[in-house]
Amino acid sequence: MAISSATKAATDALSANRAPTSVGAQEVHKWMQEFNWDFKGNSTKYPTKYKMANDTKEQFKLIAKEYARMESVKDERQFGTLLDGLTRLDAGNRVHPRWGEAMKVVSNFLESGEYNAIAASAMLWDSATAAEQKNGYLAQVLDEIRHTNQCGFVNYYFSKHYHDPAGHNDARRTRTIGPLWKGMKRVFADGFISGDAVECSINLQLVGEACFTNPLIVAVTEWASANGDEVTPTVFLSIETDELRHMANGYQTVVSIANDPNAQKYLNADLNNAFWTQQKYFTPALGFLFEYGSKFKVEPWVKTWNRWVYEDWGGIWIGRLGKYGVKSPPSLRDAKQDAYWAHHDLALIAYATWPLGFFRLSLPDAEDMAWFEANYPGWYDHYGKIYEEWKALGCEDPKSGFLPLQWLAEKGHTVYIDRVSQVPFCPTLSKSAGSLRIHEYNGKKHALTDDWGERMWLSEPERYESQNIFEQYAGRELSDVIIEGLGVRSDGKTLIAQPHVDGKNLWTVDDIKRANCVFSDPLANFK
Amino acid sequence: MTTNKNAYNAGIMAKEGKAFHEEFFAEENQVVKESEAVVLVLMKSDEIDAIIDEMILKDGKAENPSLTVEDKAGYWWIKADGKIEVDTHEAGEMLGKSFTVYDFLVNVSSTIGRAYTIGDKFIITSELMGLDRKLTDI
Numbered sequence: 104m105a106i107s108s109a110t111k112a113a114t115d116a117l118s119a120n121r122a123p124t125s126v127g128a129q130e131v132h133k134w135m136q137e138f139n140w141d142f143k144g145n146s147t148k149y150p151t152k153y154k155m156a157n158d159t160k161e162q163f164k165l166i167a168k169e170y171a172r173m174e175s176v177k178d179e180r181q182f183g184t185l186l187d188g189l190t191r192l193d194a195g196n197r198v199h200p201r202w203g204e205a206m207k208v209v210s211n212f213l214e215s216g217e218y219n220a221i222a223a224s225a226m227l228w229d230s231a232t233a234a235e236q237k238n239g240y241l242a243q244v245l246d247e248i249r250h251t252n253q254c255g256f257v258n259y260y261f262s263k264h265y266h267d268p269a270g271h272n273d274a275r276r277t278r279t280i281g282p283l284w285k286g287m288k289r290v291f292a293d294g295f296i297s298g299d300a301v302e303c304s305i306n307l308q309l310v311g312e313a314c315f316t317n318p319l320i321v322a323v324t325e326w327a328s329a330n331g332d333e334v335t336p337t338v339f340l341s342i343e344t345d346e347l348r349h350m351a352n353g354y355q356t357v358v359s360i361a362n363d364p365n366a367q368k369y370l371n372a373d374l375n376n377a378f379w380t381q382q383k384y385f386t387p388a389l390g391f392l393f394e395y396g397s398k399f400k401v402e403p404w405v406k407t408w409n410r411w412v413y414e415d416w417g418g419i420w421i422g423r424l425g426k427y428g429v430k431s432p433p434s435l436r437d438a439k440q441d442a443y444w445a446h447h448d449l450a451l452i453a454y455a456t457w458p459l460g461f462f463r464l465s466l467p468d469a470e471d472m473a474w475f476e477a478n479y480p481g482w483y484d485h486y487g488k489i490y491e492e493w494k495a496l497g498c499e500d501p502k503s504g505f506l507p508l509q510w511l512a513e514k515g516h517t518v519y520i521d522r523v524s525q526v527p528f529c530p531t532l533s534k535s536a537g538s539l540r541i542h543e544y545n546g547k548k549h550a551l552t553d554d555w556g557e558r559m560w561l562s563e564p565e566r567y568e569s570q571n572i573f574e575q576y577a578g579r580e581l582s583d584v585i586i587e588g589l590g591v592r593s594d595g596k597t598l599i600a601q602p603h604v605d606g607k608n609l610w611t612v613d614d615i616k617r618a619n620c621v622f623s624d625p626l627a628n629f630k
Numbered sequence: 631m632t633t634n635k636n637a638y639n640a641g642i643m644a645k646e647g648k649a650f651h652e653e654f655f656a657e658e659n660q661v662v663k664e665s666e667a668v669v670l671v672l673m674k675s676d677e678i679d680a681i682i683d684e685m686i687l688k689d690g691k692a693e694n695p696s697l698t699v700e701d702k703a704g705y706w707w708i709k710a711d712g713k714i715e716v717d718t719h720e721a722g723e724m725l726g727k728s729f730t731v732y733d734f735l736v737n738v739s740s741t742i743g744r745a746y747t748i749g750d751k752f753i754i755t756s757e758l759m760g761l762d763r764k765l766t767d768i
Contacts, residue, residue, distance in 0.1 A: 162746035328703035336704030340673040343739040358760040418665030431661040
């Protein structure tokens, strides 16, 4: 039977140029440049004041098939390790108790950050016009969903295998009373998803991910390993394998606006605000968790900060962009002051407010104190003596009725909450950067603790109105607040939080009630 | 004390107590300083450990003597001036199996610098790709 001329032409063409039986993923990526997104009707929740160019790239040339294969291999390795080998090794119970408690904070808080990053990268997908950049953001949305599940799984794993699951199993229920929650949501939620889309990218990708995920998700694994935790390195290093693409997304966002003359008007101010916003919380919180949440110390937090934040992020990211007009953040000097001292300030307040937490804390012992003094000269006279006095007064013993929060009030060491960062601050004991200043707006007083947050507040006071626990619970007795805020274990009376990690002599709401600790709002009393 | 300026504890990081404090707060260190270095963090695995031993510490170090590799428990920390490049086709031949850039990315935990893939190669460079010059295409 004769074949048609069209079939013959096709057959001849295939004889001369055989159809490929396989195509490399990067070749597929190149062909896909022919396709593009339809931008008609493209809208975003928060538009950007920047003009984003449409020729920026996704640096890893992802296609759906390779992305899915890559991520499935990551998950198979991670879950295989956790659910097989590590379970047989009883890894969940080989963690030093101090570190097991620190991980209650790290994994729960990171989960919240990852969850908000889903929305943040979706918002950037809306804002970008370059097809490849959109592709990068789209993969990031999927990554962030994966990371949220991974952080949730760390808590689930520890809930099953760690000897004190309270706090790993349902930390979020204490979010109303916990003094660390609102600051975390300021950096991980508000900073990522509220405001100008490019400004959010600078917060999330250029500062949050390119700078602070390195100590938070990479360096933390060395501390974990040193303290017997084989679970966290397996999961967190796997999370970070996606973060490099997010850092590249942030870099390409900067590339996309680099040639916009108007960008020069905003970029340095936005970068400085983002750097200060992120460091104001991460610097003290990570230093506190690493140094006070460990038995075996890897290195002083200020060195970790110097390496990852100052030398590498500052030099390799920000320093290299100098010729394109990006300047060293003017808040860096104060950030360095915080890197040295702010985590010690936070540790003191965290210990003073321990009943409101969802984790157990322990006082520095003699070995810790010697280490702190050697690495932070002057630490013992300023902080160490206070811990020794609290211990002598029985702060660990539920029968003592001694609460460090009352000691602070009796000694005139008032604790304020910074309105912008939501980080607690005690002006009479603080060695970090800044000083107390009080403003009034709409008939309400606001405590601010540093120049950079004050500037942000003055330009947008309506943005920072979150009520803090002292305002919310003024006049209320502490044990009532703990019960209302779900800070008790399943027996309904033992606190989730404890001022030691002994596993016995646990404080109950009755012990707290005997101390008769009543909240007062320092702003209401401020003259 | 190490003489490689890219070592994990080089320079100020080797100092302790008051000596560290003095340099950390020195006036000249209150602004960021441009760096030509790049940092690569590789999560340990069978494949990555072999790539470190057989490629990065051999040819990689020979081609770029500023390169340093340090064992940080669950990961390898690598720092070098200029760039670090890994040819995954070559890695596949060494490992005795198919190994693409996407297989390599499974264990690339962090990058400080501009990282990208091109064909079979993973590259991290101090160059400002997209600004100083266009991002290389295949």
